[in-house]
Amino acid sequence: MSKKPLIIGVGGGSGSGKTTVVKHILSGIGRNNIQLIQHDSYYRDLGHLPLSERKKQNFDHPSSLETELMIRHVEALKNGYQVDVPVYDFAAHTRDEKTEKVTPKEIILLDGILIFTEPALREQMDIKLFVDTDDDVRLLRRIKRDIMERGRDLEGVMRQYENFVRPMHLEFVEPSKRYADIIIPRGGENHVALEMVIAMIREKLAQIKKNNLASEG
Structure with missing residues (x-):
């Protein structure tokens, strides 16, 4: 592993296609070279509340995530240390x-809808990508994901979208787009943009390796 990893952030609204973009990067660069960390892993534990109360929480507000722990983990990985991700x-x-043991690699890939809203996390990133997709497409994808993967019903998904997802997207996620280095319209369907991103990552990685070799010499 190079001494200084390349930190890449992939942000965008819920259902925007971030996962597809992340998979494309993993495939294009090589999974062995990348350590993926998802902001979703850092949701705060609500075990102290009854399940009925947990379901009412606003999971799309920055305060629902223990971002300060994620920041510490990214800093540790940059310095070559292993971390225990929730x-x-x-x-x-x-x-x-249980936790997931995560080790440093040449590229640390951060994924999440709110990763650009926290300055201290944003400043860790060398490349910031924002996946930009129409609201109706994002809603349909979220319905499918939450029902099939997260054990929720349609009524609950729609209620959460109306009360929390959409207003929080407008307040926090959409404004964070201005911090992105590259905006990818249509997400994973934009093959031209994705190939450009892969080429840029390869170039950045090569430059980092060159700088590390120079510092060793």
Whole structure:
């Protein structure tokens, strides 16, 4: 591993296609070279509340995430240390007792809808990508994901979208687009943009390796 990893952030609204962009980067650069960390892993544990109360929480507000822990983890990885990333249960809204051991790699890839809203996290990133997709497409994707992957019903998904997802997107996510270095319209469907991103990452990685070799010499 190079001494200084390349930190890449992939942000964008819920259902924008961030996962597809992340998969494309993993495939294009090589999974062995990349350590993926998802902001969703850092949701705060709500085990102290009854399940009925947990479901009412605003999971799209920055305060719902322990971003300060993620920042410490990114800093540790940059310095070559292993970290224990939380494992979150999206059906129960609690953290698992077990954690995921994460080791540093040449590229640290950060993924999440709110990763550009916190300055201290944003400043860790060398490249910031924002995936920009129409609201109706994002809503349909979120419905499918929450029902199939997170054990929720349609009524609950729609209520959460109307009360929290959309207003929080307008207040926090959409304004954070201005911090992006590159905006990717249509997400994973924009193959031209994705190929340009892969080329840029390869170039940045090569430059970092060159600088590290020079410093060793």
